[in-house]
Amino acid sequence: MPYELYYWDGIQGRGEFVRLALEEAGADYIDVTREPTGNGCGTPAMMKLLKGAELLHAPFAPPFLKDGELVISHVANILLYLGPKLGLAPQDEGLRYAANGLQLTITDFISEVHDTHHPIATDLYYEDQKEAAKARSISFITHRIPKFMGYFERVLMKNPHAETHIVGDGLSYVDLSLFQIVEGLKYAFPRAMTLFDQQYPALTALHAAVRKRSNIARYLSSPRRISFNESGIFRHYPELDQDPA
Amino acid sequence: MPYELYYWDGIQGRGEFVRLALEEAGADYIDVTREPTGNGCGTPAMMKLLKGAELLHAPFAPPFLKDGELVISHVANILLYLGPKLGLAPQDEGLRYAANGLQLTITDFISEVHDTHHPIATDLYYEDQKEAAKARSISFITHRIPKFMGYFERVLMKNPHAETHIVGDGLSYVDLSLFQIVEGLKYAFPRAMTLFDQQYPALTALHAAVRKRSNIARYLSSPRRISFNESGIFRHYPELDQDPA
Structure with missing residues (x-):
């Protein structure tokens, strides 16, 4: 089934x-x-x-x-x-808790991404909270992207098992989620992401490795992959974007 | 150990x-x-x-x-x-996923509670984002408290196993977390909570039942229980409080 x-x-x-x-x-x-x-x-x-x-x-x-x-x-x-x-989780039980912890950090980050365009109320339109959205986005680009991405970069570089896997010695769902975050940030905040590849080489390598996987590549070019748009979580509003910190 | x-x-x-x-x-x-x-x-x-x-x-x-x-x-x-x-989780594996799902809804709610006083930036003081905090709190009291509490009330009333347990037939960590949420809301938003007991009788009964448990009662009256204060997540700023929707 x-x-x-x-x-x-x-x-x-x-x-x-x-x-x-x-x-x-x-x-x-x-x-x-x-x-x-x-x-x-x-x-x-x-x-x-x-x-x-x-x-x-x-x-x-x-x-x-x-x-x-x-x-x-x-x-x-x-x-x-x-x-x-x-087959997308570590075998070791302790590492499964590590994977879940990393995924929950991604959950928190996604919530912050959402709030860049909806800082006041989810039931109001973006247009009705633009000023607060700009203020929140400045803080997000200046402080939160570096804090979260710096964290993932450090943990990724520390994993002795594999260069492009953040937990365990094989691909996990956390790697796929990290790919999606990088993809989303590049869509929503292209200016803020201009130095990303230099600043976060390990995340950049992980992102590239996931993109090249055959099932993922096939999916991304299929109609099943919906394009990013301004109804989703990662939204491209040029007025919220700015150069990186 | x-x-x-x-x-x-x-x-x-x-x-x-x-x-x-x-x-x-x-x-x-x-x-x-x-x-x-x-x-x-x-x-x-x-x-x-x-x-x-x-x-x-x-x-x-x-x-x-x-x-x-x-x-x-x-x-x-x-x-x-x-x-x-x-001994604070259901025995049944499916119910453990239900418990985790409920706990993650509580996680999201707690994040929204935090953002009532920090809607723009965690690295700024509350005093530097008071206007946005007021707007977010109005939305929180009007829409988000009823949405989340209405949800928990419905799920709680639907549990056939026990009147004051939200998942399974015994006390779980989710019940304890729901107690803490009610406790925190009553501290932070006393005006908004004036009708709570009438509007959410099942949550009110759960809250009372947890409070009466001997280990919890002993803990709450011990110095180990830190008082709510304005450095935590549930903060009482009278200017953010208002009558319920």
């Missing part, structure tokens, strides 16, 4: 971290809201599950994954579950 | 979710930064581990837990690890 991924149609968003893992592993899955409505698919199918009448522990928000009767919500939780099944 | 909890001295903050689990279980633990400096304790011991020279996967930030050689970062990850050991 294929995995069922539930996420907002039309954006990469948080769902993309799960898609990358499923695609790399060549897993059989249905991207439910992107299928024609009816027959348990489409956005109405997701909204029905979210309402929770059928589920004991309904998700708070997408993305969530359905594997048979099991429904798992939150990106890090989904990847914790899928990682071992897809 | 006792568990070692590492967190910023002087605040409940994110560390408190871990403390509540350790205290409820009567676990042997050291709150490292609150011990006298030296002998592997005090804030310098935490900063040394954070710098990461000794660790393969240094944490990005506190809290983190050390259990022998294993270092685990992020609240949800620590509780995922400790839950089964402390």
Whole structure:
């Protein structure tokens, strides 16, 4: 039975971290809201599950994954579950907690990326909070990108097992998520990222290595990969971008 | 060997979710930064581990837990690890993913609580972002508290196993974290919380049931329980509070 991924149609968003893992592993899955409505698919199918009448522990928000009767919500939780099944998690149990810790740091970073364009309220339009968004983006580019990327660079360089893997001796879902973060930052903040390759050579090498993987390369050039756009988490608003610190 | 909890001295903050689990279980633990400096304790011991020279996967930030050689970062990850050991997680594996999903929703909520007083930049003082903080707090009280609390109330009422447990048929770390959220909201936003007990009877009952547990009651009245204050995550700034929606 294929995995069922539930996420907002039309954006990469948080769902993309799960898609990358499923695609790399060549897993059989249905991207439910992107299928024609009816027959348990489409956005109405997701909204029905979210309402929770059928589920004991309904998700708070997408993305969530359905594997048979099991429904798992939150990106890090989904990847914790899928990682071992897809061969994208370390064998060692201690390293699995390290992988989950790294993924949760990515979760926090993604939340900060979102808040660069929505610092005041998720229920208001970007246009209604532009001034605060500019102030938050300045801080994000000046302080937060270097803090998070510097951290990932250090941990990556410290991994004795592999140059382009952040945990363990093989590819993990965390590597795929780091690829996505670099990809997203380059889309959203091209000016801020001009020195990225020089400043973070290990992350740059990881990003390039993931991009070249055959299943990932095939996915990225397929219609299944939605383009970045200004409804997602990584949004390109030139007025929020600036030269790096 | 006792568990070692590492967190910023002087605040409940994110560390408190871990403390509540350790205290409820009567676990042997050291709150490292609150011990006298030296002998592997005090804030310098935490900063040394954070710098990461000794660790393969240094944490990005506190809290983190050390259990022998294993270092685990992020609240949800620590509780995922400790839950089964402390008897505070469901036996069923599927329910453990449900517990982790709920805890990650709590993580997101806590991040939003933090951003009510720091909507623009964590590296600026509250006083330097008061106007944006007021706007964010209005949205938080009007939309986000009802959205999150309404969700937890629904899931809690749906659990067939126990009236005051949100997952499974016994106390879990998620129940303890929900207690802490209600406690924190009542401290930070007393006006916004005036109708809470009427609006969310199931959460109110859970909160009361946790408070009455003997180990929790003993902990709350001990000097180990740090008071809420304006350096933590739940801060009481009267100017950010208002009547509920």
